[in-house]
Amino acid sequence: MISRNLCKVSFECVGxxxxxxxxxxxxxxxxxxxxxxxxxxxxxxxxxxxxxxxxGYLERWDDYGVFAATMICDNGxxxxxxxxxxxxxxxGNVEFFGRQxxxxxxxxxxxxxxIHKSPPxxxxxxxxxxxxxxxxxxxxxxxxxxxxxxxGSVRIAIEEIADHLIPRPTNPRGTPIPLRQRLKNIRTSHxxxxxxxxxxxxxxxxxxxxxxxxxxxxxxxxxxxxxxxEIELAKMFASSRRQELIDRLRSP
Numbered sequence: 001m002i003s004r005n006l007c008k009v010s011f012e013c014v015g016x017x018x019x020x021x022x023x024x025x026x027x028x029x030x031x032x033x034x035x036x037x038x039x040x041x042x043x044x045x046x047x048x049x050x051x052x053x054x055x056g057y058l059e060r061w062d063d064y065g066v067f068a069a070t071m072i073c074d075n076g077x078x079x080x081x082x083x084x085x086x087x088x089x090x091x092g093n094v095e096f097f098g099r100q101x102x103x104x105x106x107x108x109x110x111x112x113x114x115i116h117k118s119p120p121x122x123x124x125x126x127x128x129x130x131x132x133x134x135x136x137x138x139x140x141x142x143x144x145x146x147x148x149x150x151x152g153s154v155r156i157a158i159e160e161i162a163d164h165l166i167p168r169p170t171n172p173r174g175t176p177i178p179l180r181q182r183l184k185n186i187r188t189s190h191x192x193x194x195x196x197x198x199x200x201x202x203x204x205x206x207x208x209x210x211x212x213x214x215x216x217x218x219x220x221x222x223x224x225x226x227x228x229x230e231i232e233l234a235k236m237f238a239s240s241r242r243q244e245l246i247d248r249l250r251s252p
Contacts, residue, residue: 001122001227009144009219014107021084021110024119027140032075034082034119040070043088049229064089067110069124076192086113094179114145119221122230125237127244132160136229144149151207151217154225155179158200165193172204181203 006022013019013113026032045065067088073080092110105161118141124133139153159179162168165187177185180201187197206216207225 001117001223001230004223007121007143007146007219007223009112010109012109012250013106019108019110021069024071024115026073026075026080027073027117027119028080029073029078030120032078032080034071037070037072042068044068050250059191080117082119083116084112084114087111101248109140113135114141116141118144122226124230124232125233127158127163127237128233129237132157132164132233135160136233143219147219147222150222151225152158154207154222154229157206157229158183158204160233161196161200166190179214179242196232196236203228 002025006024008022011022018036018041021034021036023033023035043065044067045063065088067086069084071082071084073082088108088110091107101119117216120137121140121143122138124138131149135153135157139150139157142150142195162179162182166182166189169177169182183197183204184202187194187201203225207221
């Protein structure tokens, strides 16, 4: 899993020159790190703010609005371009004798709302079945824009894991069996999957269900779930690759 410092959706940059953004890992080549292109940030003030500053009834430290930035992978053969969108506001103003003063250490606060292509938050083993891997990958962009939807997307990944363990059944009435009940059924009928199922149940009960039912989702809890999911995927599919290599080496 990438450093949690790189998963912060808000950060501050001191100074009004070109800021420094987090060096996220490249979402394609995995070898490079994203870096901000020179003069690649466009700022657009919120409604009325630019005019207020120009006319003098707003100070420069009242500036806020949206930004769009372009980053590029620093791996020469890759050089993938990535777009970052979000909100900004000027920070660092201080007060002297009842008046605001704009200081040299004033900077901007950036609140990330979208990254395209989104950096991978966890490592997905190569042997992971495509439906599971794609469900996890679809959740990454949602982490920045909508943690509740991200939690729901992680829940879909758990459903794909359940499908991988045991094909999806239906009850006698022909309606789908709820995921939580499916996992419990698998644990009862297939003891060899107990450890995997218990991990999935924790993620579903503490994260997936709140996201699916419209409840707020804390990003720290999301990161806990991601880290746990990464560990479980490695147990399920990285270890299967290990056995595959052992079997190949043992074969005549």
